[in-house]
Amino acid sequence: MTTRTGTRLTIFPLPGALLLPRAFLPLHIFEPRYRAMVSDALARDRRIAMIQPLPTATESEAPALFEIGCVGRIAQVEAVPDGRFNLVLEGVTRFRLLREMDVSTPFRQIEADLVAFEGDADDPEPLPSVIRAEVEIEARRFAETQGFDIEWEEVGRLDDEALVSGISQVVPFDVASKQALLEASSLVERADMLVEFLRFFGLDAGEAPTLQ
The missing domain is CATH 2.30.130.40 (LON domain-like)
Structure with missing residues (x-):
């Protein structure tokens, strides 16, 4: 309505x-x-x-x-x-x-x-290859740090938006970080932000925050 x-x-x-x-x-x-x-x-x-x-x-x-x-x-x-x-x-x-x-x-x-x-109704522009590579590299590092078991072949077949959105949704970031990802103005901005969060939250598996 x-x-x-x-x-x-x-x-x-x-x-x-x-x-x-x-x-x-x-x-x-x-x-x-x-x-x-x-x-x-x-x-x-x-x-x-x-x-x-x-x-x-x-x-x-x-x-x-x-x-x-x-x-x-x-x-x-x-x-x-x-x-x-x-x-x-x-x-x-x-x-x-x-x-x-x-x-x-x-x-x-x-x-x-x-x-x-x-x-939001429009398909986003593809990510530059260097940013796509950074997302995949940092996602692998984060998964190893947290002990996650991921089918990386399937991940590699995702398009850019599905890759960034999927990782953004499942990673155990805090509420403020999740909100920042939601509010990103473009796919490139969201991907860049995701890379930084993966690096930050993946520093120490023992101290990484979890969803409340």
Whole structure:
């Protein structure tokens, strides 16, 4: 639904969960309010907007949020007999939060500006070969440091955007770093940032932060 001031979106505030345009994010939905959110989305437009709470947000029912998130479309859904859902969201476009709406639903809704991110619909320019190589090299180093088992042949076959988005989503960076990757203005900027984060967070496996 679009109003004079923005687009109405149902939000799923989840720290550390990064959704990017054209990327896929698997989710297991078990809380009653978010089960209601999924049922509502399936009955309407299949859209759920992912956004992170601020690191300083209190443990309340409505923690403060970052301004930028990403709209997802339910691409796959499995309804579990006990009422839970297994979802795969496909990233559509980023958005800027304008205001939170006063609603009676158990899940939160906002008005958002999507116009500022119309360029998200366009395929990005390919990465320069040197940047692509840096991403792959640093990803391998990070995986070795953390003890991750990766099928590198499959990784090497990914296109540039899928490579950068996939690594950005799965690496255990902190909330602020995930948000910075989301807000990057281009694929090249996101790739450069990802390389720096992989180097920084991969310095010491014993001290690397994990998702909370």
